[in-house]
Amino acid sequence: MRTRIRGARILDPSSGRDEIGELDIDDGQIAELDSGATPDQVIEAEGLWLAPGFVDLHTHLREPGQEYKEDIATGTRAAAAGGYTAVCTMANTDPVNDSPAVTEYIRRRAHESAAVRVHVIAAATQQLRGEIMSEMASLASAGAVAFSDDGAVIRNASVMRRVLEYARGVGRPVIAHCEDLDLRGSGVVHEGASATCCGLPGSPAEAETVMVARDVELARLTGAHLHIAHVSAGRSVDIIREAKESGVRVTAEVTPHHLCLTDEAILNYDTNAKMAPPLRTARDQEALRQGLADGTIDCVATDHAPHAAYEKDLEFTAAAFGVVGLETALPCVMELVIEGRLSALDAMARLSTRPARVLGLRGGTLETGAPADLVLIDPEQVWKLEAVDLHSRSRNSPFLGRELRGRAMLTWVGGHVVHALDGDGA
Amino acid sequence: MRGLLGIQDLPRTEIERILDTAEAMVEISQREIKRVPTLRGRTVINLFLEPSTRTRVSFEIAAKRLSADAINVSSSGSSLSKAETLADMGQNLAAMNADVLVVRDRTAGVPKMLADRLPMPVINAGDGCHEHPTQALLDVFTVRQSLGTLDSRVVAIVGDISHSRVARSDIHAFTKMGAEVRVAGPPTMLPAGIDVLGVKACFSMEEALDGADVIIMLRIQRERLEQALFPSVREYSLTFGLNLRTLALAKPDAIVLHPGPINRGVEISGEVADAEPSRILDQVTNGVAVRMAVLYLVTGEQA
Numbered sequence A: 001m002r003t004r005i006r007g008a009r010i011l012d013p014s015s016g017r018d019e020i021g022e023l024d025i026d027d028g029q030i031a032e033l034d035s036g037a038t039p040d041q042v043i044e045a046e047g048l049w050l051a052p053g054f055v056d057l058h059t060h061l062r063e064p065g066q067e068y069k070e071d072i073a074t075g076t077r078a079a080a081a082g083g084y085t086a087v088c089t090m091a092n093t094d095p096v097n098d099s100p101a102v103t104e105y106i107r108r109r110a111h112e113s114a115a116v117r118v119h120v121i122a123a124a125t126q127q128l129r130g131e132i133m134s135e136m137a138s139l140a141s142a143g144a145v146a147f148s149d150d151g152a153v154i155r156n157a158s159v160m161r162r163v164l165e166y167a168r169g170v171g172r173p174v175i176a177h178c179e180d181l182d183l184r185g186s187g188v189v190h191e192g193a194s195a196t197c198c199g200l201p202g203s204p205a206e207a208e209t210v211m212v213a214r215d216v217e218l219a220r221l222t223g224a225h226l227h228i229a230h231v232s233a234g235r236s237v238d239i240i241r242e243a244k245e246s247g248v249r250v251t252a253e254v255t256p257h258h259l260c261l262t263d264e265a266i267l268n269y270d271t272n273a274k275m276a277p278p279l280r281t282a283r284d285q286e287a288l289r290q291g292l293a294d295g296t297i298d299c300v301a302t303d304h305a306p307h308a309a310y311e312k313d314l315e316f317t318a319a320a321f322g323v324v325g326l327e328t329a330l331p332c333v334m335e336l337v338i339e340g341r342l343s344a345l346d347a348m349a350r351l352s353t354r355p356a357r358v359l360g361l362r363g364g365t366l367e368t369g370a371p372a373d374l375v376l377i378d379p380e381q382v383w384k385l386e387a388v389d390l391h392s393r394s395r396n397s398p399f400l401g402r403e404l405r406g407r408a409m410l411t412w413v414g415g416h417v418v419h420a421l422d423g424d425g426a
Numbered sequence B: 001m002r003g004l005l006g007i008q009d010l011p012r013t014e015i016e017r018i019l020d021t022a023e024a025m026v027e028i029s030q031r032e033i034k035r036v037p038t039l040r041g042r043t044v045i046n047l048f049l050e051p052s053t054r055t056r057v058s059f060e061i062a063a064k065r066l067s068a069d070a071i072n073v074s075s076s077g078s079s080l081s082k083a084e085t086l087a088d089m090g091q092n093l094a095a096m097n098a099d100v101l102v103v104r105d106r107t108a109g110v111p112k113m114l115a116d117r118l119p120m121p122v123i124n125a126g127d128g129c130h131e132h133p134t135q136a137l138l139d140v141f142t143v144r145q146s147l148g149t150l151d152s153r154v155v156a157i158v159g160d161i162s163h164s165r166v167a168r169s170d171i172h173a174f175t176k177m178g179a180e181v182r183v184a185g186p187p188t189m190l191p192a193g194i195d196v197l198g199v200k201a202c203f204s205m206e207e208a209l210d211g212a213d214v215i216i217m218l219r220i221q222r223e224r225l226e227q228a229l230f231p232s233v234r235e236y237s238l239t240f241g242l243n244l245r246t247l248a249l250a251k252p253d254a255i256v257l258h259p260g261p262i263n264r265g266v267e268i269s270g271e272v273a274d275a276e277p278s279r280i281l282d283q284v285t286n287g288v289a290v291r292m293a294v295l296y297l298v299t300g301e302q303a
Ligand SMILES: [Zn+2]
Pocket: A150, A151, A177, A229, A230, A276, A277, A303
């Protein structure tokens, strides 16, 4: 079965292609354009963008163990609706993904129930305790693409050093959630004017930057590939830029919410504006946008963190940290395109090609012969996000009620339609 | 008035209306029979999720002097979240058909979050390190009583500003009333971005009290020692305590306020607490009048 997409603006960051044209999908792959071949189906896509499907490096799918928040089926359906064709699921499940058995279980469940490709990130240390490293070689053999304790944070610099060294040997990156938990203390929001006005305990930007500096230096020491998760502070961008210039193997991601929101979002005590790291100042936000534009920050990653309503409908200090993000990442990045900070091609690169490259994953390309992991985007569509629109099992989005611009109309994984906005398969 | 969640969003004219109403309430409190039928048949729930005898009793007396039924709901200090969600709590409170809800909670934002979910007016009786609006109103009322106008007066607030809801509400209230506000304490107790509130931060009593008309001393919490915010009570008392020596740094007719309860010999010496400049007991008396005024105004001013 051959499907032809006609009239779309084709954006392929892997080759730099940006032109109105057509693309054929055949046998699950991007096919050689052959005007002789008659397509079984033609999709007229004037005014739309066709790009490689997005790849998310930081997703909490919550399965196994916390299926009341999300599971692989609902989380990947949310991903597809957001234009994602691959997600990397974090290790803080229950049980923790620190053993090949859990990794294999997640991969099997993904095979049975996922709408998009699921890559597995395993724990860097056993039980996320930051003490004894996990069996990284066995985990890598079982399919783990990277190692991370994420928010559990490896406090001990010596343990972090050994984790980086060992991971280097296994040929996998270590993803670090950089936050000094002592410096953060009881902080739940960025320490600054908004926190002072609200009377909420703050955590300074330096809680992040001192750990970014530590981990960058340890990456320098070990030669390992360090990937810094969800950069939130402007100074972190400077440290990463300097490290890259001096040859450290460091990559970094930024979340859509840190790109689009500031700590002013907490002024009305909206617990959907509570996450770790916290939303910071307009100056930090500007530095993140600059860092993403100039390539210091490699890609956008959602840190999709679903929580049940009853975990968020609490006093601000008691509410869970985290927000869902898979279904709103595109309009967040589109904001930068509209403002002229990113070209359309660069925007697609930061959602697809670059994250795929960071972890060495397939995808992020429209090359002939590549799996047909694609997204068709309406860059002009303005839509208001309502809770019922979300495919995720959880609704903890800071963008509820907001007007967003840009939407995934159709998503294909391996040539199969996994999301169609009107539900008609186009 | 649609409730009272904080001073930050209250215009000066509203503050003045509350203060003027409180004047009339002072008169009621001086009568032999200190009770008027204004709020007869109305129910006030005092929801105190953080223990506070003083503020609760003050609200209770205020409600009773207006003939309202005051119901006290307190919790043994466990947080709201352990019991139920805000939505559940809101539904339960709404089902009680109270006319006013007075809320004290250890977490900033809870009165606002409940107000967003409830039909009746909510009065914030202190939320975490956020605001304590009736305390600020009674402070302004007390200062006005002694000094007349507040315009161009210098108000120094001394203590743990970071963790003080009284400081935040006082800063907003006195600034709106035209006063110049300074805050003082060791830098560990001055919050980030305090300058956006329009105050000057001082690191010494000399700097803070020079030319001050009003000195507001805050209670020092010994638990801040554990958070390494200051080295010892002795040193705190030496550097930021108010005693006859440091009082002399202010204007000769300066007055002294303290939201209570005071730590004698720590942030304020006994001599100063009991001396002529002290308005600490007036604050307690005025607190009832101000809370009567607020209860009256949020219930719709009828009668
Ligand atoms: Zn994280």
